[in-house]
Amino acid sequence: MKTDFPRFFSGPLKGLAGACLAVLAAAVPAATVPAAGFVPNEVQASSRVDLIDSEFSQSRNMFTWCDYQGHLWVGKLDPATGNIVTPTYKLIDADAITPAEMGITTNGPEWVATATGDHLVYTKFVAGQTPSAKTARLAYAQLNADGSVNTVSVLGPDLPRNAPYASDDEGDANPRISYVDQFNRHYWRYLNDDASEKLVKGMKATPKPVSVRFVRGANALVYAQSVNGVKQVFMLKMDSGKLMQITSDDGDKDLRTVPWMWSAPEFNGKQVLMTTVNETELRFYRPMDKDGDGVATWTLFNTITMPAGTTVASPEPFVYNGKSYISLALTDTANGFPSSIWIGTVNPKNAAFWKVSDDSTLRIRMDPEIYITDSGPVVFYNRFNQTVNPSSPYCSQCSEGLFRASTGITPAD
Numbered sequence: 242m243k244t245d246f247p248r249f250f251s252g253p254l255k256g257l258a259g260a261c262l263a264v265l266a267a268a269v270p271a272a273t274v275p276a277a278g279f280v281p282n283e284v285q286a287s288s289r290v291d292l293i294d295s296e297f298s299q300s301r302n303m304f305t306w307c308d309y310q311g312h313l314w315v316g317k318l319d320p321a322t323g324n325i326v327t328p329t330y331k332l333i334d335a336d337a338i339t340p341a342e343m344g345i346t347t348n349g350p351e352w353v354a355t356a357t358g359d360h361l362v363y364t365k366f367v368a369g370q371t372p373s374a375k376t377a378r379l380a381y382a383q384l385n386a387d388g389s390v391n392t393v394s395v396l397g398p399d400l401p402r403n404a405p406y407a408s409d410d411e412g413d414a415n416p417r418i419s420y421v422d423q424f425n426r427h428y429w430r431y432l433n434d435d436a437s438e439k440l441v442k443g444m445k446a447t448p449k450p451v452s453v454r455f456v457r458g459a460n461a462l463v464y465a466q467s468v469n470g471v472k473q474v475f476m477l478k479m480d481s482g483k484l485m486q487i488t489s490d491d492g493d494k495d496l497r498t499v500p501w502m503w504s505a506p507e508f509n510g511k512q513v514l515m516t517t518v519n520e521t522e523l524r525f526y527r528p529m530d531k532d533g534d535g536v537a538t539w540t541l542f543n544t545i546t547m548p549a550g551t552t553v554a555s556p557e558p559f560v561y562n563g564k565s566y567i568s569l570a571l572t573d574t575a576n577g578f579p580s581s582i583w584i585g586t587v588n589p590k591n592a593a594f595w596k597v598s599d600d601s602t603l604r605i606r607m608d609p610e611i612y613i614t615d616s617g618p619v620v621f622y623n624r625f626n627q628t629v630n631p632s633s634p635y636c637s638q639c640s641e642g643l644f645r646a647s648t649g650i651t652p653a654d
Contacts, residue, residue: 273591273593273654274584274586274591274593274595274649274650274654275584275593275595275597275648275649275650276649276650276651276653276654279595279647279649280599281596281597281598281599281600281646282597282598282599282646282647283598283599283600283644283645283646284644284645284646285641285642285643285644285645286323286324286325286621286642286643286644286645287325287642287643288641288642289642289643290637290640290641290642291306291308291309291340291637291640292306292623292642292643293306293307293340293343293349293623293640294306294307294340294343294348294349294608294623295608295610295621295623295643296349296350296351296352296610297318297352297610297611297612297621298352298359299612299613300354300358300359300411301358301359301384301388302317302318302319302320303315303316303317303318303359303388304316304318304325304610304612304621305333305350305352305361306349306350307337307338307339307340307343307349307350307363308339309339309340309341309637310339311335311336311337311338311339311342312332312334312335312337313332313333313334313335313337313338313350313361313363313382314330314331314332314333315330315331315333315361315384315388316329316330316331317329317388318612320613320614320615321614321615321616322614322616323612323614323619323645325643329388331387331388331389331390332390333361333382333384333390333393334363334365334380334382334390334393336365336368337350337363337364337365337380338350338363338364338365338366338372340637342364342366342372345364345372345373345374345377345403345450346364346377346403346404346450347404347449347450347451348364348404348405348406348450348452349363350362350363350382351363351405351406351407352407352409353381353407353408353409353416353418353432354407354408354409354410354411354412354413354416355412355413355414355416355432356412356413356414357383358384358386359384360381360382360383360384361381361382361384362379362380362381362382362405362407362418362432363379363380363382363405364377364378364379364380364403364404364405365377365378365379365380365395366378373423374401374403374422374423374425375401375423376401377401377402377403377423378395378396378399378401378402378403379395379396379402379403379405379418379420380393380394380395380396381393381394381395381396381432396432396435397435398435398438400422401422401423402420402421402422402428403420403421403422403423403450404420404421404450404452405418405419405420406418406419406420406452406453406454406455407432407455408455409455409457410457410458415431415432415433415460416431416432416433417429417430417431417432417455417460417462417479418430418432419441419452419453419454419455419462420450421447421450421451424446425446425447425448425449425450425451426440426446427440427441427444427446427447427451427453427464428440428441429441429453429462429479441453441462441464441477442477442482442484443466443475443477443484444464444466444475445466451464451499452499453499454499454500454501454502456476456502456503456512457502457503457504458503458504458510458512459478459502459504459512460478460479460480461476461477461478461479461502462476462477462479463475463476463477463487463499463500463501463502463514464477464499464500465494465495465499465500465516468486468489471491471492471493471494472493472494472495472496473486473487473488473489473494474486474487474488474494474495474500474514474516475487476502476514487514487526487539488514488516488524488526488539490524490541492518492519492522492524493518493519494516494517494518495516495517496517496519496520497520497554498517498520498553498554498555498556500514500515500516500517501514501515501516501556501557501558502514502515503558503560503565505527505560505565505587506560506563506564506565507563507564507565507587507588508527508588511527511528512527512528513525513526513527513558513565513587514526514527514539515556515558515567515587517553517556520552520553521546521547521551521552521553522544522545522546522547522553523544523545523553523556523567523569523585524541524543524544525541525542525543525544525587526539526540526541526542527539527540527542528540529542542589543587543588543589543592545567545585545594547571548571550573550574550575551571551572551573551574552571552572552574553569553570553571553572554569554570554571554572554579554607555568555569555570555579555607555608555609556568556569557569557609557610557611558587559611559613559618561613561617561618561650561654562652562654564586564587564588564591564654565586565587565588566584566585566586566587566618566650567584567585567587568582568583568584568609568610568611568620568648569582569583569585569609570582570583570606570607570608570609570622571583576603578605578607578627578634579605579606579607580600580603580604580605580606581596581598581600581606582596582597582598582606582609582620582622582646583595583596583597584597584620584648584649584650595649597620597646597647597648597649598620598622598644598646599646603627604624604625604626604627604641605623605624605625605626605627605634605635605639606622606623606624606644607622607623607625608622608623609621609622610622615652616647616651616652617647617648617650617651617652617654618648618650619645619646619647619648620645620646620648621643621644621645622643622644622645622646623640623642623643623644624640624641624642624643624644625639625640625641626639626641627639
């Protein structure tokens, strides 16, 4: 690459959107992000090497993680700067899950938005038994306003369950979680109702736990399944049980990622779907009345194609100042690991895709997580020195701590 800020956007693909999308693509104005003078950057947010797979709560200005001993913690963030406020770490559970045991679940603790604020769901193992998918159970930690622990409980049923992911609708009176059993069959339920557990309709068991994400702003979830040999995205509405296939175009959807759907303010709160295709591009769909007959159908409206020789890792949408963006890590196929962090816009009228991390030093950079400061979004991520142990580059000795980059998005954007 010869520029730090390439734009890799294509026009309408494969005829899905027709001539109307061609007109839209031709009308794309100059981008307003990143801010003038922005350069990729990187600072060490914490030298703690055990801040692995941290998750961030915007409403609490906190983050959570499990250390190498399996202790579950929360820490405090300064919303003005994005700095970690130390010492503010609070121990939530001394017997949660270790990063090594996350090899069973593929995830650590997750925030769940509820009517009493964000709390934590995670996997615990039956005491005195060897950690495995058979001995895994779902746990729920409720926090006080200052982030200290209120209660820790194991959710029913008393059966093998692990890898919970949670809904993310602030103030939600009926929060939901999805998870798997020991055979990686996928379930969903209402957090506070053990009896509400149901299999995820239409989703086959997976080789390992895979997150099934809830739609932000709707009682639904999205996932990818194979149709005639090509993975496509489906939406399941929980209230009605209606299952809808959203995509039917070419390319495998979310081979190693997951689809996301949210209410996009720049499209009057309408839902937008993001999916990764063939690991090399992001496609965005939304309901559009293409024929003027008053019937809206899911339509491709934007595509971001990755730089040549790279693949997508950990893409996730976020909303700031009424606009939707995405964060992701890029894996250089020549190196075989993610080494840079990028941000992109979702609306093609303001098309932009730019690198935010300073990757002049080759390192593993992974698991980007957005946090909104008073000055705009920043992105946190883990960094590993792959040269310490090339045969096991994600080893504990390879960890260099938690890092942060500014994004070039400001309150004026």
